[in-house]
Amino acid sequence: MCSALRTSPLPTACSPPAQRRFHTREFHSPGDLASLPQSVLINCTGYGARQLWSDESIVPVRSQIAWLTPQPEINYGIYFGDLIVLGRREGIVVQPSPGGENFGWNDDNEEPDFAAAEQGVRDVAAIYRRPPRP
Numbered sequence: 838m839c840s841a842l843r844t845s846p847l848p849t850a851c852s853p854p855a856q857r858r859f860h861t862r863e864f865h866s867p868g869d870l871a872s873l874p875q876s877v878l879i880n881c882t883g884y885g886a887r888q889l890w891s892d893e894s895i896v897p898v899r900s901q902i903a904w905l906t907p908q909p910e911i912n913y914g915i916y917f918g919d920l921i922v923l924g925r926r927e928g929i930v931v932q933p934s935p936g937g938e939n940f941g942w943n944d945d946n947e948e949p950d951f952a953a954a955e956q957g958v959r960d961v962a963a964i965y966r967r968p969p970r971p
């Protein structure tokens with residue numbers, strides 16, 4: 838399932854860097870946590886908590902994201918119609934979200950939809966082709 842949960846022998850924020858130890862482990866059921874020697878565990882497994890804790894309150898929200906190559910000068914984002922564009926250090930996120938950010942609510946299909954992603958890129962291009970307002 839998910840990649841990793843890191844465990845640390847001391848609360849990371851309190852311990853000097855030299856004393857911090859990171860261990861990568863995967864937990865398949867809550868019972869796996871009993872094997873940990875730590876007396877305090879912080880559960881921050883994100884979407885993985887749905888499976889690990891059978892927590893149905895954690896709902897997937899699926900959408901398609903296309904990434905354009907990074908452009909350091911793009912230090913802004915755009916919300917336009919149903920499109921989100923966000924300049925980040927690692928690339929430019931292009932995310933079509935028809936009907937808003939809850940598009941894909943409860944859809945756990947992780948298959949990439951290249952047509953939807955490419956359409957998002959075409960929509961960005963169309964925004965920049967628009968003539969400026971007088």
Ligand SMILES: Cc1cc2nc3c(=O)[nH]c(=O)nc-3n(C[C@H](O)[C@H](O)[C@H](O)COP(=O)(O)OP(=O)(O)OC[C@H]3O[C@@H](n4cnc5c(N)ncnc54)[C@H](O)[C@@H]3O)c2cc1C
Pocket residue numbers: 838839840841842843862863864865881882883884885886889902
């Ligand atoms: C492409 C993208 C862009 C985003 N951009 C933004 C943004 O600009 N701003 C913003 O505020 N939010 C953004 N988000 C959302 C943000 O990333 C999440 O809200 C945030 O990461 C959630 O943090 P978390 O610590 O709760 O969970 P996560 O970051 O998901 O961390 C959970 C960790 O637990 C591990 N784990 C889960 N289950 C297990 C298990 N059984 N055993 C071991 N390890 C397990 C996972 O591998 C993961 O490392 C973005 C998300 C995506 C996907």
